[in-house]
Amino acid sequence: AGATGGRLSWRAAGDDDPQRMVREEVPTWCARRGFDSSRLAVWGWSMGGFGALLLAETYPKWLRMAAAFSPAVSPGDAVFTGVEKLRGTPVGLWCGRQDNFLSDVRALARALPEEPVRAAWADGRHNFGYWGTVIPDAFALIGAALSPPRT
Template sequence: MAHLLTRRALLTAGAGVAGAGVIGGLTARQLSRAEPDPSGPDVPAGDARLIRIASNARGREVDFWTAVPEGYGDGRGLPVCLVLHGASATPRDFGRLGLARFLTDAVRRGAPPFVLAGATGPRNSWHPSGTDDPQRMVREEVPTWCARRGFDSSRLAVWGWSTGGSGALLLAEAYPGWLRAVAAFSPAVRPGDAVFAGAGKLRGTPVGLWCGRQDNFLKDVRALTRALPERPVRAEWTDGRHNFGYWNTVIPDAFALLGGALTPPRAG
């Protein structure tokens, strides 16, 4: 594997911590700082920003959101977890969902610090479609935008939920070995689909899967665990449905896992 963290160490890390500017040659217009989070843990959000930026890969402007844990300034030098949303939200919703607060809370509980970064993708699928290529946006453009902010784009993981969860798995399959880890909440998968067909390409990439027992995707997500070439570093099924009522309960576990995966430097 390209990184030094062992699968055992990943398991241990997760268990132990319940205006205008130019970015990457593209013009970005500052929309706003993220609104105060009404949900999430009772801790402060760090530096959270939402901008509007042109994506050549998608052929349109997209929202680009970033969050740094409280106490880490502008996040310079921190690794990045890419965020792929599902149909239920876009980056404009990440503030009200409390994602920046969850990040601060995870770090205060002991997770190594990292940055969250997500851009607007399609509502129903992260597959390329015609001239709209959200995968290329995440693979090429988002890391460039992050690097222009001073984040460490050489250390990347991905997290997504619902269609964003299946999109995260597809991204890791499309670029084997590029990501330190994949965390997928209730991924919208079906046996025989592209995620299952490409599962073999996930060998060497730590995968964490979470799904609620009352979620209609549970049977298929459990089937995916059996189709993976290696056992997932996390496969958790607890009470919950296909919504943030459930996903919020497992964010701390996932963020601990992701922080641990992003921490070690790359080998030699």
Template sequence: MPGERRVAAGGTLRGRAHTLTRRTLLTAGASVAAVAVVGGLAARDLSRPASTPTAGPDVPAGDERLIRIASGARGREVDFWTAVPAGYGGGRGLPVCLVLHGASATPRDFGRLGLARFLTDAVRRGTPPFVLAAATGNRLWRPAGDDDPRRMVREEMPAWCARRDFDSSRLAVCGWSTGGAGALLLAEAYPGWLRTAAALSPAVRPGDEVFADVRKLRDTPVGLWCGRQDNFLKDVRALARALPEPPARAEWTDGRHNFGYWNTVIPDAFALLGAALTPPRAN
């Protein structure tokens, strides 16, 4: 596209050739000086080396990319991460689950956390295929002065996904901890925009913004998961009771506020998301 310079092709983390990606890796002591065009997006490539240890099921990650892109809503460059299940190429025509990170991880960490592997595993177990997409937000996913991560997710991320030929008309959201609260806030801010909201151990408290606007979640199916040893359990269960409609899923199993627990419920969350994103909307 005019005005966009090229530095690396693809940016795939696993599976395919990494010749160009390896020449443009960012490490703790190095940076890239060039700019990439990835699916029509001008950005620097920040892909991790293929040797980076990853978690998740023992399946391929599929087409997983991490790039740097300018966000007008946040007034800065952000990391933009996408994952397509293995066997679905670049993900053309697939619906999208927007992923909101918590305070303990950002999109740069998603490769080692194995989210793309969980996605491939879910699809192989029968979940309808979809794409994961995430960008760096602030800690609470709330506007702070000129920094508006919520507007970035609402206005910019669907456009970035559309340039990758994903189906941005079919959207859901998923998040954990403060990202789980952010996912619910996003669904409340834009009623009817999202097909479902999945919140893993959302950091919520009675009286906060999520509870204050909980009525706006009517007609948006909500999935809630929280560990029995999590300090937020009492409040998440209170949120489940406060929802204007029964939650699509509400599960309380053993676990704390960490990825050891979240990894156990991601398969259930992905099954809910995949079902909600299929089929396409009727014309």
């Protein structure tokens, strides 16, 4: 299922709360359609990557993983100030070496309370050309995080 933070950039404004929608409404919609909503992960690119990380911080340990491609983060923003809340949530970060966010994403990787499950920096810019190259790696990690425990 997908969602967008839209013009609010993942912040609540009045009755419009993108994080609440993802936390409360999306799992309900998915469950009504027969999907297992007991195991959840988030991923996003650019501002969506920021939103995925912010959601994981807002609801600590609710998600099995948060993955972000070139997240639009910078030191001092909400993701950096709440980074300790990511303890216990596996985080994967990908960013192209020619992306303007690279130094900030690397700083975020260093600021995480635990080592990221993946921190990958390959040639690429802040665009779908780059993000398309990292989707297989990210989805493999997300798939593993969502897999039921072996008995």
